[in-house]
Amino acid sequence: MAAAPPTIDDLGELRGRRVLVRSDLNVPLDGDRITDDGRVRASVPTLRTLSERGARVIVVAHLGRPKGAPEAKYSLAPVARRLGELLGDEVAFATDTTGDSARSTVDGLGDGQVAVLENVRFNPGETSKDEGERAAFAEELAALVGPDGAFVSDGFGVVHRKQASVYDVAQLLPHAMGGLVAAEVDVLRRLTEDPQRPYAVVLGGSKVSDKLGVIDNLLGKADRLLIGGGMVFTFLKAQGHEVGTSLLEEDQLDTCREYLARAEASGVQIVLPTDVVVAPRFAADAPPTVVPADAMPSDQIGLDIGPDSAKAFAAALADARTVFWNGPMGVFEFASFAAGTRAVAQALTEIDGLSVVGGGDSAAAVRTLGFEESSFGHISTGGGASLEYLEGKVLPGIDVLKGTNP
Numbered sequence: 084m085a086a087a088p089p090t091i092d093d094l095g096e097l098r099g100r101r102v103l104v105r106s107d108l109n110v111p112l113d114g115d116r117i118t119d120d121g122r123v124r125a126s127v128p129t130l131r132t133l134s135e136r137g138a139r140v141i142v143v144a145h146l147g148r149p150k151g152a153p154e155a156k157y158s159l160a161p162v163a164r165r166l167g168e169l170l171g172d173e174v175a176f177a178t179d180t181t182g183d184s185a186r187s188t189v190d191g192l193g194d195g196q197v198a199v200l201e202n203v204r205f206n207p208g209e210t211s212k213d214e215g216e217r218a219a220f221a222e223e224l225a226a227l228v229g230p231d232g233a234f235v236s237d238g239f240g241v242v243h244r245k246q247a248s249v250y251d252v253a254q255l256l257p258h259a260m261g262g263l264v265a266a267e268v269d270v271l272r273r274l275t276e277d278p279q280r281p282y283a284v285v286l287g288g289s290k291v292s293d294k295l296g297v298i299d300n301l302l303g304k305a306d307r308l309l310i311g312g313g314m315v316f317t318f319l320k321a322q323g324h325e326v327g328t329s330l331l332e333e334d335q336l337d338t339c340r341e342y343l344a345r346a347e348a349s350g351v352q353i354v355l356p357t358d359v360v361v362a363p364r365f366a367a368d369a370p371p372t373v374v375p376a377d378a379m380p381s382d383q384i385g386l387d388i389g390p391d392s393a394k395a396f397a398a399a400l401a402d403a404r405t406v407f408w409n410g411p412m413g414v415f416e417f418a419s420f421a422a423g424t425r426a427v428a429q430a431l432t433e434i435d436g437l438s439v440v441g442g443g444d445s446a447a448a449v450r451t452l453g454f455e456e457s458s459f460g461h462i463s464t465g466g467g468a469s470l471e472y473l474e475g476k477v478l479p480g481i482d483v484l485k486g487t488n489p
């Protein structure tokens with residue numbers, strides 16, 4: 084990532100101008116109740132900045148995975164209400180994205196006011212693989228703000244997607260990254276370009292195959308790689324250990340062996356658990372037992388790293404100056420199997436340097452285990468986007484912002 088994209092300051096005077104903002108408001112809902120409003124809260128500062136500068140702010144966002152047509156359960160209406168509460172001001176809501184409701188809602192905005200458009204993924208053009216279809220929908224979005232308008236990209240969770248409201252529309256309007264995207268990009272740079280050392284990476288979560296690219300790229304950058312969670316059993320098996328009924332990706336055994344060998348050859352320290360919390364079945368009330376990592380019973384499933392491992396992981400993080408953590412150490416959703424994740428989270432809060440939590444479930448774990456978000460250097464709002472960046476991939480939604488402003 085060479086030149087940094089323009090920021091909101093580069094857009095010049097905003098008073099009275101319509102600004103289309105791509106935010107990430109994709110929150111978990113239970114009916115129309117938001118169960119974790121983290122992403123809405125993370126979107127507020129940029130919207131407030133634009134509003135304070137007198138812009139007429141039009142928020143475009145998605146919720147869930149509708150199939151290019153309206154579906155009531157994916158309406159952004161509850162999210163618009165929550166956004167209004169957080170902004171402390173009324174937020175207008177358009178019941179379509181670029182139709183009559185959107186046009187009249189936008190026409191009704193005064194300087195500094197904010198509107199939210201209905202779920203952008205109700206429109207097939209948003210995620211179409213057909214460039215022409217996407218471009219046509221992007222034209223509709225751009226038309227809402229008119230020739231004097233601007234586009235602000237602030238939905239970090241979607242910048243790895245080549246979609247109309249993320250990528251194509253940026254080519255049609257003067258554009259900038261919002262404060263959230265700017266902060267995320269800054270942190271990712273610090274994790275990849277000249278990180279402060281020791282640099283430790285902690286990986287967990289359910290699948291090795293999700294994280295192969297990251298391991299591959301960071302093996303050349305990190306000093307220590309700590310592995311826990313469901314993915315660790317493929318590594319333990321690759322070392323020849325019995326893993327019982329734990330998560331296992333047989334087809335990744337060779338890759339894991341190759342990573343272990345490469346780490347050894349390049350002097351990267353790999354830290355694997357020496358003990359594991361196992362249970363007879365995957366359930367919240369299954370009785371937990373701690374066993375050595377090289378002696379797991381064949382009829383038990385590994386659901387967390389053990390207490391000795393939790394201590395060793397914390398020790399391996401204690402003197403680090405840069406830590407990136409993605410993926411819970413165990414099934415933290417079940418109280419009996421949350422201790423490993425809690426220990427790693429606690430260790431991150433005590434680091435003298437940059438601590439970054441990436442990944443939707445990891446961020447949720449930090450919050451549900453009761454940690455203050457402010458005890459971490461950064462909690463990323465975009466799991467997939469952070470991982471793709473750390474794999475060394477180009478993020479289309481960031482890359483497009485470096486293009487010349489039309």
Ligand code: ADP
Nearest residue numbers: 288289312313385386410413414442443444445
């Ligand atoms: P993130 O969203 O932070 O990137 P993942 O989606 O990769 O994380 O993984 C999160 C999930 O991994 C959690 O729901 C957690 O319960 C699960 N998990 C962690 N350890 C294990 C394990 N030992 N067995 C099964 N699932 C696990």
Ligand code: MG
Nearest residue numbers: 442443444466
């Ligand atoms: Mg996840």
